[in-house]
Amino acid sequence: MQLTIWSALILYFCVFLAGLVDSAAGGGGLISLPAYLFTGLNTHTAIGCNKFSAACGTGFSAMRFFKNGALDWKIAFISAICSFISSFIGIKIAFKINPEVLKTVLIIILPVVAAALLLKKNFGVENRVEEISKAKAFRFAAYTGLAVGFYDGLMGPGTGTIAIIVFSACMKYDLKTASGNAKILNLASNYASLIVAVLNGSVIYRIAIPAAICGIMGNYLGAGLALKKGAAFIRPIMVIVICLLFAKLFYDLFARYFLGG
Template sequence: MLLFLMLMTGFAGFVDSAAGGGGLISLPAYLFAGLPVHYTYGTNKFSAACGTTFATAQFFQKGAMNIRVGLLAAVGSFVGSALGSHIVLLLSDQVLRTMMLIILPVAAVLILWRRDLPDENRDDGTLNAKKAVLALAIGLGIGLYDGIFGPGTGTFAIIAFTTLMGFDLRTAGGNAKVLNLASNYASLVTYLSSGLVVFSIGIPCAISGIVGNLLGSHFALKKGAKFIRPMMLVVLVLLLGKIVSDAVL
């Protein structure tokens, strides 16, 4: 079962580093392995945070991000995710599963609606008060979603940075990495302090997740929109599949 989880988290890291949505693969895998919902959230956040760290470093090295916008979004994301993860601890497993059934269809519609994102950089490189507030708001909203639920966080961040702030897909992906990194660590602190990370599973899965993230970010940086757009459609298919499985089961 551990080998299965490592394969799934590796694939999740590959998808997540390019288009977001890795949690759509890893969360069901942990649940399938028999982990309770809260331990699934904590262990998944541990492995995801490790992988995202390496993917973010790759995007930073290639200059594929607007660091000022990314950092502002990260501040908002950290606050939102910390709040969201504390809310999760107050909810029962059944409530969380019910929330999944409600949120997933909405997420699927949003991704389908914006699946063909523009790939021209309309940002002028300046940072005024309006852009700063918008970056903080994007981070806060998506961070809150990530802390409470999670799947599709990176995808929604890419959509927000392209449609609301005018970044191309490559730069939006880099900004999304910084945002997602902050939200991952904010939630992880909460789960670690509550003893909800199973390290015997989380550490091997973190290693496979790092490998997947490095491979995925390499292809995303090299191929750009030609690689990112198809991966976003993969996320959509996975999201719709999870909706159907949750509804049936």
Template sequence: MHLSIYEYLFLFFMIFLAGFVDSIAGGGGLISLPAYLFLGIPSHNALATNKLSSSIGSIFSTFRYAKERYVVFEIGIISAIFSFLGSFFGARLALLISDSYLKVIISVLIVFAGAFMLMNKRKKVISKIPKTSFKKKFFISSFIGFIIGMYDGFFGPGTGTFLIIMYTSFLSFDSISASATAKIVNLSSNISALIAFLINGKVLFHIGLPAAFFGILGNWIGSGIAIKKGDKIIKPIVLVILFLVVFKSLRELI
């Protein structure tokens, strides 16, 4: 599949925007995946290529958060291991569904994931390291990693946001530490799903690799911006994207 220069420019801007948003509060997939689908890329290829560009971009925001010591590795590594396993299973499940049905499922999930993201009010707490027993932390972090990882492998958008919500709700992370730790887990699940898609030859490298460069820029810039200020920018953007996705889905059904 080949894109025109204007389609590439559109995609590059959207991937930059997705990386910027995702590095702050998650949900970048609500922008990047619809962008791939909007250009007429088949659902399986869109999911696979989105994993390629988002994985590469996430490496840089993860590095920046880790460098500033916001990542809680004790929790992140456990979640990342189980996220890797869950994501591979989720991606394999997605590959079993026909492209036409998968497109409908993706459209519905995008709307619900976006609505959940917009309505959720994350609580602000001051604890960075959860003060619970290792056994409890292991159980919670592994459960979160596997379930969210499976969701990420099957679909993806909103994964980072859901991880942040889980960490702040069940392990009392502050928002910045939750976002930073979520990056490691999200990166692990992205790579796992990407491997599954690579095995099945679904990744469009001639589209995903150039797009990844702009994802890197977005992730690097976004990770340097405070989450509190970022939320004010993110929600209006997601609303616009959701409107476009719903409009496009309804137009195809009529």
């Protein structure tokens, strides 16, 4: 498949923007995947190319968080291993169950989460992880990796955002460190999904490689802003991502009733 100049420009700009958003608050796939589909790629190829560019971009933003000490390496590593394993399981189960059940649950939960982020002004401002014992923190890391990785394999949209919320709400990390931890977790689940996509021949490299370069630039810029401004930059973007995710899930579930599909 050959992209026109305009469709290529739109795609690569959207992937850049997705990288910027994803590096700070997760949810970049809500921007980049529709852009891939807009070019006329079939669903499986769009997902494969999206995973390729996302994995490359997330890798660079993860390195930037790591170099700045903005992650808890042990916690991130444990969650990443569990995420890698459970993502494979999620991918396999995705072909066997009705995803509308999970979408319905998320539609109920997401408005509550968005309201909490808006109303609780000090959410993720301070790092209070020392209030949790190491044993409990390691268990939480494993559970988080298993749950979020499974979700990424099963559905995908908003994986990084969900991981950040869990790390901050349940393990008391500030949003900057929670975002750094989420990068490592998300990187693992991305590569698990990417392996499946590559083995299935669902990546068109002449499209995915330039997109990955744009995604890397967006991730690098977004990670820098997140590291510099912390929760003040991350939280509002998270609220926007949650609203976009809610809108997407609502559309997926109910569009056929309104549009007669």
